[in-house]
Amino acid sequence: MAWNKGKHHLSDEAKKRIGDANRDRFVSLETRKKMSITGKGRPKSEETKRKMSEGHKGLKAYNWRGDRVGYKALHQWVVGCLGKAKRCDGFFIGLICKGLEKRFEWANISGEYKRDLSDYIQLGHSCHMKFDKVSKKVWLTRKSRYGYSGKKFQDPVKTPQ
Numbered sequence: 001m002a003w004n005k006g007k008h009h010l011s012d013e014a015k016k017r018i019g020d021a022n023r024d025r026f027v028s029l030e031t032r033k034k035m036s037i038t039g040k041g042r043p044k045s046e047e048t049k050r051k052m053s054e055g056h057k058g059l060k061a062y063n064w065r066g067d068r069v070g071y072k073a074l075h076q077w078v079v080g081c082l083g084k085a086k087r088c089d090g091f092f093i094g095l096i097c098k099g100l101e102k103r104f105e106w107a108n109i110s111g112e113y114k115r116d117l118s119d120y121i122q123l124g125h126s127c128h129m130k131f132d133k134v135s136k137k138v139w140l141t142r143k144s145r146y147g148y149s150g151k152k153f154q155d156p157v158k159t160p161q
Helices: 012-022 029-039 046-054 071-082 125-132 134-146
Strands: 104-108 120-124
Touching: 071 104, 104 125, 120 125, 125 134
Parallel strands: none
Antiparallel strands: 104 120
């Protein structure tokens, strides 16, 4: 028999009144600690665990940033939604893959880094670097920062002697 069988349950109006009364009430740190301790170790059902998990995902997460997300967090979101990349689909976009890759990554197709799962493709690491033209970007960055011309390092700020 359930412990609350035959007990009087509160109406929705009564619950709302109690909630409004408690809304701005401050709970001391000591009381919060006691409340935390009483809940620890208490077994939770699988359904409760699932509900708790769903309550903190996506838009409900306290730190959800939406479209202002960073590069790394966006890739983690893609892995969370689509799973870990398992193969190279480079031939779909014209890349020739040797098939020797052991490391696979999700690559952004448009370069706009938006929350659109159809904007990502599975690529091997070397195909991803070719697709993103990483070596060219690195070379241009070094050239602009350090004055590297291609043959010999040139000091960008030469002091006359």
